[in-house]
Every structure is written in C-alpha cells, then in structure tokens.
Amino acid sequence: MSGSRYSRVAGVAAHVPDGSLTTAQLEDLLAERNPGIDIPRGLIERHSGVKRRHVAPPECLASDLAAAAASRLLRQTGHTPPAIDLIIYAGVSGDAVEPATGHMVAAKLGAGCPVFDVRDACNSVLRAIHLADALITAGHHRTVLIVCGEVITSSIQWHVESREDFEPAIPSYTVSDSGTALLLELSGTPGVLGHAFGANSADWQASIMPFVRGTSGGFRTGPFTIDPVGLAIGVQKLDFGVLRKPLAERGLGWDDMAVVCVHQPSLAALHWGCELMGASPGKAEITIVEHGNLAASTLPMQLHLAERAGRLKRGDLVALVGVASGLSAGTVLLRW
16 A cells, blocks of 8 residues: 555664673682682583573673764664664663663663663563564554664672582573664565464463562562473473464465574574474574573674675564563564
8 A cells, every 4th residue: 555654674784792701610610719619610601502692891881882883883774873763672681770771781882862771581672673563564664673682691600509500500601691672663565464463461470580679679680590490391381373473374384484583592482383383403593502501681782683694684474482481472473
C-alpha cells in the first residue's frame, strides 16, 4: 500500500575490550584465590563449552562499551549523532540505577535525542527491536539506535567456601564483556517482518542475579546463580510455538533462514534449544565458545559475526531467538 511505513536494520556493530581470559587462566586465578580448595580443572569448559571470555578493565563502564560499538556503527552507516531520533539502551548491565544508562551513552556520542532503557535480561535487545519497530512504523521516529554494553565479568564469583560451592558458581565463570549496537531506520520495504514473545514468570527464581543488602548499608548485585533443574523445568513450560510464530505466519521454516541467531548461555543450552525449536544447530552462529556468555549482547554479536563471515547478506532472512531469565522467550524475524 502506498505510504506504508516499515523499519529495517541499517547496520550492526560490536566492540570487545582488549583483555581476555581463557578458561584455563580463570581456573588458575580461582586456585590462587581459594587456597586449600581443589578447583576441578576442565569442569567449566565441559559444562559450558566456554574456552575464552572478554574482560573489561575495572574502570570500564557499560556505557563505554556501548558507546564504542555505537560510534563504530555510525561511521559504518554514515550517520552522525544529530541524525538519531532516539537511543534505546538495552542490557543486563548499566552504569546506575538512576538515570537511564542511555543518557551516558548519548553524552559520550554527543547526541541530543531522547533516550530510555529497556531491561528484559538477555532478551533486552530483542525487546528493544520490537519497540523501535513499533515507534518507527507508527510515525514517531525515523532512526532509532539500540545500544548494549555488558560488563558482567564483575559478577564472577571469585571466592568459594568449598568444592561443593564450585559447580553452582559455574554460570558466573562463563560471562563476558562487550558492547553492541543496531541502527533501525524508516524504510519503504519491510525489514522487521514480525515478532512474537511469551513468558513463564512463575519460575523467575530459576535464574537470578539479585540485589543484596551490603554490610555497610545500601544494596549491591549478588552472584549470578542458576537452579539447573528448576531452569530446565521452567524452560520446558514455555510455549515454543511462540518462537516459530513469526515464521509460520509467513509460511516459513528455520531452513529458510540464512542464519538463526540463538541466545547462548552454554553450548549444551544452544543444542538443547535448537532441538526444542526443531532448528538445525548448523544454522546457528556460535559465539559461546570463543566469546563466552555475552548476555544481551549475544544476538547482535551473532549478527555482526555472521555478516562479517559472509553468512548473512542483504536480502537474506534471519531469525533472532531469545530465551532469557524471567523466564521469557521471543523471536524477531528480519529481512537483512
């Protein structure tokens, strides 16, 4: 229909800090910091598949990584900060409880547009794409910059009381720091083709990084913990038909996708998720092994790597599939 408004992804970019830590190096540090406790070698990699993770320096903020990725993206797409109508910050990490981290990113970019933050654990970027598409197609904005910065290696549980405490702490040893950015813009042809989301909030306690009261007052973030049995049960209660819905509505299947980007908390979770979805793991862009668990940056990082490797080209179909703490699930279908 003449005059229809659509949105499309104009580009994606990623930034990782210079520092990295192999799993073997992390185990060495754990052994040093926990004398007298036998740190089982190789268990982290066997459980998660993670061989390496990115580590930001202590002074680095989430907004620093997000702004670095955004600056790279603006150069790639030929945009300048004044051309951006809205910035949505979407991440697990943030610089402060108040104000929105989007303000810090905008200030570092020299942007003067409105901003807000979106948080839905590792599905934060998915929800930001959903919102950006709605705002663009409704005529409120023309260009929306989605940024994410994750500095979650600060949540690594470096001290354990006993060997029995080691295995429950493994999820914290998989996390990785990064920044990513996506630019959505008004388009005359559809780029964001569809999206669908669902939740099983009753099992939110299966995966949590809580606020805990500090000894000197106030609150700090506690360790990232997972109840593996509770999480597996909770995930299986999710309606996986929701994940296929944007494709099914258009008569498409996973095999029609050039790439299926799937959130990856572990290599085993990736394969299990693909099995539950009915998708071939060969369609996935694997990030967990060499980049670790990138939290909300995982899906845009996969887009970035798939495009750089030539697996994803303009005109291709790509699905972004997320299952996150909460528990939430969703799929965004794109024409790249």
